[in-house]
Amino acid sequence: MSVTAQSVWNNCLEFIKDNIQPQAYKTWFEPIVAVKLTDKALSIQVPSKFFYEWLEEHYVKILKVALTKELGDKAKLVYIIKMENTYGNKQPFTEKIPSSNRGALKSQDIDVPLNNKSPELRNPFVIPGIRNVKIESQLNPNYSFENFLEGDSNRLARSAGLAVAAKPGGTSFNPLLIFGGVGLGKTHLAHAIGVDIKDKYPEKTVLYISAEKFTQQYIDSVKKNNRNDFIHFYQLIDVLIIDDVQFLSGKTGTQDVFFHIFNHLHQNGKQVILTSDKAPVDMQDIEQRLLSRFKWGLSAELQNPDFETRVSILKNKLYRDGVDMPDDIIDYVAKNIKSNVRELEGAIISLIAQSSFNKKEITLDLARVIVEKFVKNTKREVSIDYIQKVVSDYFQMDIDTLQSKTRKRHIVQARQLAMFFAKKFTKASLASIGSQIGKRDHATVLHACKTVDNLSSTDKQFRKYVEDISKKLSV
Incomplete structure (x- = not known):
């Protein structure tokens, strides 16, 4: 034989x-x-x-x-x-x-036929009974690159977005995953990329959808027994933008169908853009095969804007609204509201409204009153810098010692506690936490969190450290 x-x-x-x-x-x-x-x-x-x-x-x-x-x-x-x-x-x-040498292969490739595209596919965005072959992009034209101001906190994500918009599906940024905390501009940037692509390539089919809506459409397709039509519809898209992809956590059916759609789009040179409130390494209850795909292209983090960027954002907002405001007031607002862009713009809108409704001039005193109320009514997000200061003060050491390379037990434990609380109280990625606490990698942060959990349950003194610091950070 x-x-x-x-x-x-x-x-x-x-x-x-x-x-x-x-x-x-x-x-x-x-x-x-x-x-x-x-x-x-x-x-x-x-x-x-x-x-x-x-x-x-x-x-x-x-x-x-x-x-x-x-x-x-x-x-x-x-x-x-x-x-x-x-x-x-x-x-x-x-x-x-077993060799790892790669070389050109001169054998003939076997063609893999693409799925047939039926003209009778059901469009999940169309009201039942109404025929409409056109797929609306669902994009918001008000979100553009022009009003997404660049700073150190978003430069990588914005530059990658521009590259993708110039050549969708033709860069190594596929998928492009934009992640970061609430109000930092993930949705804005995702829309801006889509709007720019539609402007440059009117013939391309671009679709923006939230992961929540995508899930609901999938559930409806299963109920109506037209799951295949749902999949085929999404396979027609040239640029698919899915917002808040972390919402797929724990939804195995939706993850499975998205896996097949992603596979088809990626293999056919289509662009996938995702947003998430956390990095892939921090996502829970997402299948490993999907996480691997998320990591395949580029994951770009949006961080809290620095002071200069906050000032630029405020000035741009005032310019677009046709409002003049003294620089010292703009600087005061920018110095005191650091959490995110949404809250920053919210404070300036409140200031303009108070001035307008009460016919008061915009002064530094009025700004202090508004900002004080605004900060008080907004859930404070503890920063990594603040956590390091609290932990350092608690153990009576300076921050440089906390971040140092020393392996002395009490310093290592302090550093691990800082990493543990940074993960607990902030939305920063493990990589970002490690980078800010002594330039460590995400694996070190993960190990630190596990160590703190273990010691808290076995060491009474260590558990007291955790409880004391937690109270200081929760005040």
Whole structure:
């Protein structure tokens, strides 16, 4: 009996099937196609680069064992990735096991037919009974790059947004995930990218939707037994913008359908833009396969604006509203409201309103009254700098010592407590917390949080530290 690529691969699959979960086998091995066998090298075709990376990360050992059983110690596995880039060129990608050298493969790629696009698809945005083939973008034209002012806190995200708008689906920023706390401009920037793309590429289908609405549409499609139509509708989109993607947490059905839509769009050179209140590494109850995709492109954080950016935002707001205001009042508002852009603009609107309604001149005294009320009525968000100061004072050390590289036990514990409370009281990502507390990475912050949790339950003295500092930060 002659040995063929298919027979070798079938034997490998039998072995793999016996050693992994059925769902994992169905997801990651059933789609693979055996292409050819040359000497001791088996070539297999996988659907995407992500698929290849997932196999390499999670199943390389079992693949190696299975192949060695069939072809001996000199066995090699060659991946052929069938992907279409934005210019329509086929780009095969190869990798050999155990060697990590990559090279061009001169074998013929196997074409993977795209899903047929039916003209009778139901549009989830259309009222039942009304035919409308046009897909409205759902974008707000008032959110533009012109009124999204650049500063150190948002430069990376804004620059990436401009790059995506100039060449949607044609940059390495796919998906582009914009994350950050409340009121920092995530939704504004997402709309601005969409508006700019529609302006530059009127023929492209751009769609903005909140994750909450997407979920509701999916639930409706299941109830009405037209899930496939729902999926096919979203596969028609050229630029898909999903706001507050963290809302998908725990919703396995919606995550599954979004997984397939994302896969199709990405493999066909379409652009995906996501916003979230946290970084992928901090998202809870989101499937690993989706998180891996979120990390595939660029994750750009929006941070609290610095003083100069806050002043620019206020001046821009006043200019657009046609209001003059002395610089000392603008500076006072900018110095005292640091949490986010939404609250900053809210305070200036309140100041203008009070002046207008009560026919009072806008003075520094009026600004003090308004800002004091505004700050008092707004839930205070504790900053990482403030947390470091409270922890340092509690342990009677300076902040430089807290952030130092020393491994002295009491200093390490103080640093770990600062990281723990930064994660508890702020919306900053683990990477951002680590960066601000001694230039550590996100893994160090994660370890610190676990250590504090463990010590709190086993060490009475340490538990008192946690309780005391928590009270100081909650005041």
